[in-house]
Amino acid sequence: MNKKLLIVEDEFIVANDLQLILTQAGYHIIGIAASVGEADTYLQQQTPDLVILDIRLNGKRSGITLARKLREDNIAFIYVSANSNQKVLEEAKTTEPYGFLVKPFREKDLLITLDIAWYRHTHSLESKLRNEERLQSLLTEICNEESDAQSKFLKLASAMQSFIPFDFIATGVRPLNGERFTDIGYLRVGFDEYQHIGEKELLTITGLSNSSFYAVIENSPADSHGNIYSSEAPNNHSPNNSLQRTLLDCLRMESYLVFPVSPGYGLSVHYFFYSRKPGIYSKSHLTFLHRIKQCLEDLAEKIIYYETSTSVEKDRPVSPEKKKNKAEFYPGFKSIIGNHHLLLAALDLATQVAPYNTSVLILGESGTGKEKVAQSIHELSTRKKGPFIKVNCAAIPETLVESELFGHEKGAFTGAIEKRKGKFEQAEGGTIFLDEIGELPLAIQMKLLRVLQEREIEYVGGHSPVKVNVRVVAATNRNLDKEVAEGRFRLDLYYRLNVFPITLPPLRERKTDIEALTVFFGNKFCKEFDKPFNGISDAMIQKIYAYDWPGNIRELENVVEQSVVLNDGRSKLQLMRDLSSPAFSVIGKTGINTFDEVKHIQQETEREYITSILKKTKGRIRGVNGAAELLNIKPTTLESKMIRLNIRKQDFE
Numbered sequence: 001m002n003k004k005l006l007i008v009e010d011e012f013i014v015a016n017d018l019q020l021i022l023t024q025a026g027y028h029i030i031g032i033a034a035s036v037g038e039a040d041t042y043l044q045q046q047t048p049d050l051v052i053l054d055i056r057l058n059g060k061r062s063g064i065t066l067a068r069k070l071r072e073d074n075i076a077f078i079y080v081s082a083n084s085n086q087k088v089l090e091e092a093k094t095t096e097p098y099g100f101l102v103k104p105f106r107e108k109d110l111l112i113t114l115d116i117a118w119y120r121h122t123h124s125l126e127s128k129l130r131n132e133e134r135l136q137s138l139l140t141e142i143c144n145e146e147s148d149a150q151s152k153f154l155k156l157a158s159a160m161q162s163f164i165p166f167d168f169i170a171t172g173v174r175p176l177n178g179e180r181f182t183d184i185g186y187l188r189v190g191f192d193e194y195q196h197i198g199e200k201e202l203l204t205i206t207g208l209s210n211s212s213f214y215a216v217i218e219n220s221p222a223d224s225h226g227n228i229y230s231s232e233a234p235n236n237h238s239p240n241n242s243l244q245r246t247l248l249d250c251l252r253m254e255s256y257l258v259f260p261v262s263p264g265y266g267l268s269v270h271y272f273f274y275s276r277k278p279g280i281y282s283k284s285h286l287t288f289l290h291r292i293k294q295c296l297e298d299l300a301e302k303i304i305y306y307e308t309s310t311s312v313e314k315d316r317p318v319s320p321e322k323k324k325n326k327a328e329f330y331p332g333f334k335s336i337i338g339n340h341h342l343l344l345a346a347l348d349l350a351t352q353v354a355p356y357n358t359s360v361l362i363l364g365e366s367g368t369g370k371e372k373v374a375q376s377i378h379e380l381s382t383r384k385k386g387p388f389i390k391v392n393c394a395a396i397p398e399t400l401v402e403s404e405l406f407g408h409e410k411g412a413f414t415g416a417i418e419k420r421k422g423k424f425e426q427a428e429g430g431t432i433f434l435d436e437i438g439e440l441p442l443a444i445q446m447k448l449l450r451v452l453q454e455r456e457i458e459y460v461g462g463h464s465p466v467k468v469n470v471r472v473v474a475a476t477n478r479n480l481d482k483e484v485a486e487g488r489f490r491l492d493l494y495y496r497l498n499v500f501p502i503t504l505p506p507l508r509e510r511k512t513d514i515e516a517l518t519v520f521f522g523n524k525f526c527k528e529f530d531k532p533f534n535g536i537s538d539a540m541i542q543k544i545y546a547y548d549w550p551g552n553i554r555e556l557e558n559v560v561e562q563s564v565v566l567n568d569g570r571s572k573l574q575l576m577r578d579l580s581s582p583a584f585s586v587i588g589k590t591g592i593n594t595f596d597e598v599k600h601i602q603q604e605t606e607r608e609y610i611t612s613i614l615k616k617t618k619g620r621i622r623g624v625n626g627a628a629e630l631l632n633i634k635p636t637t638l639e640s641k642m643i644r645l646n647i648r649k650q651d652f653e
């Protein structure tokens with residue numbers, strides 16, 4: 001069936017050109033609109049499969065306004081625009097278009113872009129529907145199981161987290177009753193960890209007396225329909241001194257969404273999602289909640305039933321160890337430390353995409369944990385029993401990339417003395433992780449695109465394709481948009497890989513995780529070097545918070561490793577190098593880009609320190625007051641370190 005297409009373009013000649021090309025290519029054009037108003041009229045008459053959208057249009061409203069509506073209505077669209085103003089482009093990007101073409105464009109590029117847009121749209125739609133089906137059956141399970149209201153709601157929180165982002169979730173009957181407050185809330189404190197917030201906790205957090213708290217409750221309005229509030233839109237905010245307002249202030253939330261359901265008996269139960277990000281909630285979240293409304297009503301009924309029948313039980317104080325709960329639906333991120341909301345949002349996306357074969361593109365600076373997330377995606381997928389093969393595209397010489405990835409036949413080139421399988425075949429039934437994908441030569445990018453489309457590879461020197469069943473997870477620390485714009489990365493491959501992008505935040509943007517990571521690495525290295533872990537000194541904590549971490553988690557890991565190596569085993573870990581020393585400020589300016597750079601600095605400092613101890617002991621390693629004892633490491637460990645660091649004992653004797 002011909003796909004239906006709407007053209008929204010105010011330049012008559014361009015619009016006609018588009019119509020001609022697309023009709024010839026087999027599309028059915030449902031109309032040409034020169035303004036958002038005209039486009040609305042067409043959209044009311046019928047729903048197109050795809051929309052081609054110019055940014056600047058006749059009238060006051062731009063294509064970006066229309067794009068927001070199209071996204072909410074789940075209609076795929078691409079921009080075709082001559083506008084290269086960075087600000088406008090940035091704004092256009094926030095609407096998450098399925099493609100972008102800059103005028104003037106080639107006919108071939110237009111057709112490819114539409115093709116990819118359609119592929120991405122159907123693909124994401126399909127996985128969305130499958131995900132929703134999974135969620136609905138999970139909610140039914142939660143509803144039917146024998147458990148109390150709190151655990152039911154905790155499980156709901158865990159199940160919902162990858163569908164609607166939140167840092168705090170709550171539910172309760174409305175209108176609120178000053179005599180008896182039965183709302184249940186959970187604050188998200190880890191990937192799948194939540195802190196229960198009931199009346200007692202609220203009183204502590206808000207610091208309100210009982211009477212002021214009841215005044216707040218009495219002052220809290222009920223919503224008759226789904227609503228969104230954000231600090232960015234102060235006109236649409238909850239009244240002062242209401243429960244919502246109090247929660248926003250005390251928990252430092254910036255926006256919330258409320259969704260009322262009617263579970264029967266004339267009652268209304270509200271579900272609340274709060275986020276620390278302003279403007280995070282959209283109409284599409286409300287539409288999604290409408291789709292699962294029946295499940296939410298069934299669950300609300302069970303929760304109210306439990307609440308009303310066990311009020312005595314409820315009044316028991318909650319023991320501190322019971323307060324933090326693990327919902328444990330997704331055990332796949334065990335070794336990923338941190339609970340900053342930017343990290344959790346990335347992990348939510350990873351959870352969402354993990355069960356499917358969709359390609360994933362992980363973006364983020366060097367050392368932010370891209371490989372770790374790639375591994376988790378593999379572990380959370382049905383392919384977890386298959387291999388996870390990592391390929392560092394930047395580390396393979398250009399002439400060998402093709403044979404390394406796809407294999408080669410005997411005699412395919414000088415030195416190919418026998419037939420050899422490539423990484424794709426080695427990853428059969430599993431996942432291939434293409435790290436530093438931005439470094440792939442253009443010719444290989446084209447071949448990779450074919451693999452993604454056809455699911456088959458061709459050996460170097462081979463003549464028949466070989467089918468492969470491999471999921472591709474790629475990563476880069478480059479700005480691929482820029483690489484595409486500058487012609488170093490193929491647009492078609494970019495769109496194919498970018499079906500599901502996950503961006504990992506740099507460490508400087510999630511500083512609240514620094515301490516937990518430091519303790520984690522402190523423990524890890526103390527175990528490795530067989531030393532006791534006595535905690536982190538206050539001075540070290542202060543300095544690591546103040547530093548910007550251009551090398552991200554990997555750099556922090558190396559700094560902690562060094563502190564452990566040089567720790568005397570009796571005191572808390574100290575910072576063993578000055579993070580703001582000249583060496584570091586230079587790096588800070590230019591940025592540490594590679595693991596080698598981080599390792600180099602670490603080795604230099606270690607060399608300096610070991611050298612200073614050896615000077616003291618005049619080269620003596622073993623025995624009382626020997627260098628090994630002063631460093632509190634085994635003499636054999638010190639000896640191997642000296643070999644690695646090229647330190648000669650005899651230089652100190």
Ligand SMILES: Nc1ncnc2c1ncn2[C@@H]1O[C@H](COP(=O)(O)OP(=O)(O)OP(=O)(O)O)[C@@H](O)[C@H]1O
Binds near residue numbers: 337338370373435553
């Ligand atoms: N959240 C985390 N918790 C614990 N360890 C982490 C976390 N994120 C990363 N690491 C550790 O930090 C180091 C760097 O992580 P990783 O290699 O995954 O980063 P990357 O983004 O792939 O780096 P590059 O771009 O240089 O390849 C690894 O040793 C990894 O185990």
